Amino acid sequence: DTEVTQTPKHLVMGMTNKKSLKCxxxxxxxxxxxxxxxxxxxxxxxxVYSYEKLxxxxxxxxxxxxxxxxxxxxxxxLHALQPExxxxxxxxxxxxxxxxxxxxxxxxxxxxx
Amino acid sequence: LAKTTQxxxxxxxxxxxxxITCSHxxxxxxxxxxxxxxxxxxxxxxxIQGYKTKVTNEVASxxxxxxxxxxxxxxxxxxxxxxxxxxxxxxxxxxxxxxLIFGQGTTLQVKP
Numbered sequence: 001d002t003e004v005t006q007t008p009k010h011l012v013m014g015m016t017n018k019k020s021l022k023c024x025x026x027x028x029x030x031x032x033x034x035x036x037x038x039x040x041x042x043x044x045x046x047x048v049y050s051y052e053k054l055x056x057x058x059x060x061x062x063x064x065x066x067x068x069x070x071x072x073x074x075x076x077x078l079h080a081l082q083p084e085x086x087x088x089x090x091x092x093x094x095x096x097x098x099x100x101x102x103x104x105x106x107x108x109x110x111x112x113x
Numbered sequence: 114l115a116k117t118t119q120x121x122x123x124x125x126x127x128x129x130x131x132x133i134t135c136s137h138x139x140x141x142x143x144x145x146x147x148x149x150x151x152x153x154x155x156x157x158x159x160x161i162q163g164y165k166t167k168v169t170n171e172v173a174s175x176x177x178x179x180x181x182x183x184x185x186x187x188x189x190x191x192x193x194x195x196x197x198x199x200x201x202x203x204x205x206x207x208x209x210x211x212x213l214i215f216g217q218g219t220t221l222q223v224k225p
Binding site: 107 | 145147156218
């Protein structure tokens, strides 16, 4: 199984809502990532978990809260988002060390109204 | 920070070899160079990774000169299905504190 799954595929939320994005992999990978991608732009790294511990936070606003409940799951909790947070949110995983070959999920298309 | 620069777009024809170069003048000693391919509405897909000299796999080759300030992704005999955005990523593979920075991406259009 070389797949990273993300749910939901699409999400529309208001600025006062609380929602969560979910990512799952069963490849035994120990590094997991959240990226944000705006249209026609490259992915921007948000968070990295290594061995279930947060190892990189790229100065992301606190309205985004990551969580890694176990080695296969990665969540991104969303609260009080702004319309400019609308983007494709990508999850990825890699075997061990940060930066090695990353497997990306299909992304969650988020729209904040 | 190893900022990367790639051409914004390239055109090619089916069957040709395509070379896409990425500049990364400030690459750090422990940074690796990785290339990804992305189709619309999909996540990026790993193509190849290298540290120095030449790396080849079943889909591409990666050439990295001795100074490591640039790298070239070579796609042999492209087909229409290779039309995509190609990203160069420079970052540390042996550190949990390294930065991972994607280039701006090169949109490759393969014509029949």
